[in-house]
Amino acid sequence: MITGFIFRALEGKIVVAVAILLGVALLVPALNLLTAPDSFFHIPTYAVSLMGKYLCYALLALALDLVWGYCGILSLGHGAFFALGGYAMGMYLMRQIGSRGVYGNPVLPDFMVFLNWKELPWFWHGMDMFWFAMIMVLVVPGLLAFVFGWFAFRSRVNGVYLSIITQAMTYALLLAFFRNDMGFGGNNGLTDFKEIIGFNVQADGTRAVLFALSAIMLSLCLVTSSAIVRSKFGKVLVGVRDAESRVRFLGYRVENIKLFTFVVSAMMAGIAGALFVPQVGIINPGEFAPANSIEVVVWTAVGGRGTLIGPIIGALMINAGKSYFTGAFPELWLFALGGLFIGVTLFLPKGVVGTIQQRLAIRRERKAADDAANNDKASDAALPLGQAAE
Amino acid sequence: MTMRYLLQFIFILLTMGFAAPSLAQSDPKDLINALGKASFKQAEELLTQIAATGDAHVVPALEAFAEGDLYVRKADGAVVITKAAGAKLSAIDPLTGEVVGEEPKGAFTKIKVNNTLRRAIRSALGDLTLLSPDREVRLQAAQQVLQSPSAENLDLVETALAKETDPEVKARMEEARAVSLLASDRSVEEKRAAIDMVASLGGREAIGILMTVSSSIDESLKPDLDKAIAGIEGDLALWDAAQNIWYGISLGSVLLLAAIGLAITFGVMGIINMAHGEMVMIGAYSTFMVQQVIRTSYPDLFDWSLAIALPVAFLVTAVIGLVIERGVIRFLYGRPLETLLATWGISLILQQAIRTIFGPTNQEVGNPSWMSGSFALGGLTITWNRMWIVLFSLTIFFALLTLMKRSAFGLQMRAVTQNRRMASSMGIRTPWVDAFTFALGSGIAGIAGVALSQIDNVSPNLGQAYIIDSFMVVVFGGVGNLWGTFVGALSLGILNKFLEPSVGAVLGKILVLVLIILFIQKRPRGLFALKGRAVEA
Numbered sequence: 001m002i003t004g005f006i007f008r009a010l011e012g013k014i015v016v017a018v019a020i021l022l023g024v025a026l027l028v029p030a031l032n033l034l035t036a037p038d039s040f041f042h043i044p045t046y047a048v049s050l051m052g053k054y055l056c057y058a059l060l061a062l063a064l065d066l067v068w069g070y071c072g073i074l075s076l077g078h079g080a081f082f083a084l085g086g087y088a089m090g091m092y093l094m095r096q097i098g099s100r101g102v103y104g105n106p107v108l109p110d111f112m113v114f115l116n117w118k119e120l121p122w123f124w125h126g127m128d129m130f131w132f133a134m135i136m137v138l139v140v141p142g143l144l145a146f147v148f149g150w151f152a153f154r155s156r157v158n159g160v161y162l163s164i165i166t167q168a169m170t171y172a173l174l175l176a177f178f179r180n181d182m183g184f185g186g187n188n189g190l191t192d193f194k195e196i197i198g199f200n201v202q203a204d205g206t207r208a209v210l211f212a213l214s215a216i217m218l219s220l221c222l223v224t225s226s227a228i229v230r231s232k233f234g235k236v237l238v239g240v241r242d243a244e245s246r247v248r249f250l251g252y253r254v255e256n257i258k259l260f261t262f263v264v265s266a267m268m269a270g271i272a273g274a275l276f277v278p279q280v281g282i283i284n285p286g287e288f289a290p291a292n293s294i295e296v297v298v299w300t301a302v303g304g305r306g307t308l309i310g311p312i313i314g315a316l317m318i319n320a321g322k323s324y325f326t327g328a329f330p331e332l333w334l335f336a337l338g339g340l341f342i343g344v345t346l347f348l349p350k351g352v353v354g355t356i357q358q359r360l361a362i363r364r365e366r367k368a369a370d371d372a373a374n375n376d377k378a379s380d381a382a383l384p385l386g387q388a389a390e
Numbered sequence: 391m392t393m394r395y396l397l398q399f400i401f402i403l404l405t406m407g408f409a410a411p412s413l414a415q416s417d418p419k420d421l422i423n424a425l426g427k428a429s430f431k432q433a434e435e436l437l438t439q440i441a442a443t444g445d446a447h448v449v450p451a452l453e454a455f456a457e458g459d460l461y462v463r464k465a466d467g468a469v470v471i472t473k474a475a476g477a478k479l480s481a482i483d484p485l486t487g488e489v490v491g492e493e494p495k496g497a498f499t500k501i502k503v504n505n506t507l508r509r510a511i512r513s514a515l516g517d518l519t520l521l522s523p524d525r526e527v528r529l530q531a532a533q534q535v536l537q538s539p540s541a542e543n544l545d546l547v548e549t550a551l552a553k554e555t556d557p558e559v560k561a562r563m564e565e566a567r568a569v570s571l572l573a574s575d576r577s578v579e580e581k582r583a584a585i586d587m588v589a590s591l592g593g594r595e596a597i598g599i600l601m602t603v604s605s606s607i608d609e610s611l612k613p614d615l616d617k618a619i620a621g622i623e624g625d626l627a628l629w630d631a632a633q634n635i636w637y638g639i640s641l642g643s644v645l646l647l648a649a650i651g652l653a654i655t656f657g658v659m660g661i662i663n664m665a666h667g668e669m670v671m672i673g674a675y676s677t678f679m680v681q682q683v684i685r686t687s688y689p690d691l692f693d694w695s696l697a698i699a700l701p702v703a704f705l706v707t708a709v710i711g712l713v714i715e716r717g718v719i720r721f722l723y724g725r726p727l728e729t730l731l732a733t734w735g736i737s738l739i740l741q742q743a744i745r746t747i748f749g750p751t752n753q754e755v756g757n758p759s760w761m762s763g764s765f766a767l768g769g770l771t772i773t774w775n776r777m778w779i780v781l782f783s784l785t786i787f788f789a790l791l792t793l794m795k796r797s798a799f800g801l802q803m804r805a806v807t808q809n810r811r812m813a814s815s816m817g818i819r820t821p822w823v824d825a826f827t828f829a830l831g832s833g834i835a836g837i838a839g840v841a842l843s844q845i846d847n848v849s850p851n852l853g854q855a856y857i858i859d860s861f862m863v864v865v866f867g868g869v870g871n872l873w874g875t876f877v878g879a880l881s882l883g884i885l886n887k888f889l890e891p892s893v894g895a896v897l898g899k900i901l902v903l904v905l906i907i908l909f910i911q912k913r914p915r916g917l918f919a920l921k922g923r924a925v926e927a
Contacts, residue, residue, distance in 0.1 A: 148907075151911045152911060155910075155911040158914070159726070161914055163727070165906070172903035178896065179897070291854070331746060334741065338735040341731050341735025
């Protein structure tokens with residue numbers, strides 16, 4: 001049954017995407033580590049980290065697509081799950097600094113020494129163990145999503161209201177993490193990392209491995225999402241998106257379906273955050289900013305929501321564009337981005353990938369209709385053209 | 391009778407006539423200079439004469455005399471007040487207060503003073519101030535006694551009180567008497583009355599006075615004292631609560647201003663208008679532009695700048711809103727979540743445009759004179775700019791409410807939002823109504839920007855600071871209901887200000903957000919939910 005679940009996921013496009021991702025996961029580190037620095041094919045380490053960052057964003061966009069594209073929950077707070085995963089990883093990395101910090105305290109991170117704290121707050125215990133921290137990367141965003149979703153979906157908070165309260169959630173967390181008393185480094189966040197499971201965070205090799213891990217994680221999550229979407233559960237999910245009341249009347253527990261998807265999505269976002277932090281080298285409360293979460297929505301919309309591949313392409317495209325524009329024409333970037341949002345919503349409501357899929361589908365059906373018409377000209381057209389085009 | 395008065399009159403004339411030669415020096419300047427050579431006995435007499443002049447200008451000299459700061463300059467025998475200036479002493483004219491020279495200490499001789507004289511000085515001072523013919527001086531003197539209570543003032547205050555006729559000054563003196571009495575060794579009954587008197591004063595000073603006397607006071611009075619202190623503290627707590635409510639109303643009116651335009655574009659039209667904050671920001675920049683023009687060309691009109699900026703800001707933002715609606719939003723009706731993306735894009739463009747034109751730094755918007763300063767209302771301090779903003783937001787709110795409920799345009803607007811197709815069948819030009827509703831919402835946001843420019847930094851990020859709060863207010867109050875926005879803004883404002891003192895500003899805000907999230911669970915459609923079919927649409 002499980003194999004069936006997985007196999008159903010491996011539909012054409014997904015296989016191609018996974019193959020490309022795995023190929024990139026091998027190729028980019030190889031080009032970074034094995035070629036000479038002056039070679040044409042050499043990829044410098046900063047570029048590897050930059051692309052790794054894009055892959056983390058792509059994973060975040062994929063997570064959002066699962067809830068928005070397939071379940072109709074527009075979350076304006078996915079940045080919060082991303083940042084929480086990042087903070088869990090950041091706490092582990094902080095504990096790994098040990099006595100190499102500025103103040104040389106073997107247990108307390110620098111900012112706690114600076115604030116004159118005497119002992120570690122309870123929630124920092126155990127974060128020095130990698131396995132525990134990795135569990136936290138999943139558990140913390142998952143738990144928040146569970147509690148939040150438990151209340152929201154049971155009360156049938158829908159549509160715009162849900163979007164606004166998810167925004168309130170991430171905004172409240174932003175304010176909370178800015179406070180020094182919270183014990184997460186306040187304004188400055190967590191930074192100055194030294195090593196991860198014994199490897200130097202700055203080293204080329206570690207960076208390359210982190211990049212490969214990001215690509216692999218993204219493909220894993222893509223396959224999982226695809227499996228969920230294509231399973232029987234996935235059909236119900238789409239039903240919830242398109243006609244929630246009907247699904248409820250058919251006897252499904254809509255709130256549980258939403259809750260499950262929301263939690264899975266939040267965990268994916270947490271993983272993305274955890275991979276993001278060691279590659280970028282810092283996590284601070286700015287990641288909770290509501291604007292960041294809205295940006296994720298935009299990547300998903302531009303790529304095409306409800307397509308799984310689309311959000312990945314959208315996130316990669318926009319972030320690559322952002323890096324290029326902010327370097328070349330810093331003044332123009334926001335104009336370009338703003339114009340892109342307006343253009344996409346007006347002219348490509350299904351996003352880039354969604355529109356391409358739609359075109360292909362129309363062509364396929366038209367062809368099928370033509371064939372049918374050729375085969376049986378005498379009878380009334382079985383499928384009128386207009387109907388097929390819908 | 392007449393005879394008696396006449397005799398008195400003659401007697402007075404005679405005494406004056408006889409006294410005149412001995413009081414040859416009636417000029418305060420000469421009297422003070424005479425102090426230089428006087429013996430203690432003569433000085434006492436001189437003090438009586440100085441007090442008799444009734445000239446308040448001698449007060450500093452007498453105070454200096456009591457402090458031992460009055461000296462004779464050896465060179466010319468002039469009496470001066472001195473003040474240490476390094477190794478030297480600077481001489482100050484006793485009457486005018488001007489510095490008249492700076493000489494080494496050896497150049498002066500101190501005028502000696504003893505306790506008898508000090509008492510005489512005090513009573514002379516009291517005569518000059520508490521008994522001064524000038525009402526203001528008496529009032530000030532009573533105030534002074536009130537602030538530094540001491541038993542020595544008691545006799546004086548009581549003498550002054552007996553002669554006082556002005557009701558306000560009398561009341562002050564009664565209080566001053568009570569305060570002095572508490573510090574003296576009068577009978578318990580008198581003190582009890584005094585405690586009541588001080589308690590009725592209220593305020594933190596009264597608590598301070600009662601606290602200081604509590605250590606020395608008779609045991610039998612302790613309960614009265616404690617009761618009085620508790621009573622004042624109760625009053626103070628009430629005033630504090632009132633102050634908090636005022637701060638809350640003030641914050642609430644800012645929220646109302648920021649949210650009210652959104653209540654139209656988001657609440658009534660259902661557009662998740664992320665560019666709302668930018669309309670507020672553009673309104674603030676319009677104010678800045680108007681003030682720039684006024685500063686350079688018509689500086690006299692500066693106090694009118696806000697009144698001029700209001701229509702300008704409304705027009706500018708309404709036109710921008712009209713363009714946005716016609717250009718983008720009209721294609722997105724029925725897809726509310728996508729309006730979020732498009733308007734977010736618009737907001738980025740507007741922000742960057744303003745940044746390109748005006749630069750990323752804060753622009754200075756001035757306060758007209760009628761908006762500066764503050765006034766006291768009982769135990770409250772109210773600043774004028776906050777007061778105006780409260781009044782202004784209420785005006786805008788009720789004007790908008792009237793427009794919505796009483797005008798033909800408002801009727802059409804409500805018709806279109808409730809049932810677009812039916813409204814269209816009835817001959818309402820729905821696209822036209824949509825466009826102008828959006829323009830109205832944007833224009834109101836622009837007007838809000840004029841007011842907010844007075845209390846916030848005018849920078850391209852101004853709108854971002856308000857957008858989330860505005861959405862919270864509208865959602866909390868209930869989409870599609872102006873009264874909901876009103877109640878939502880005020881209650882969130884007051885709640886915020888009541889949480890602030892106990893948990894701090896940031897945590898207070900976090901708690902408010904959490905409460906909103908929980909509240910939405912309880913009432914998924916806000917405080918004042920729309921009922922009926924429109925809800926499901």
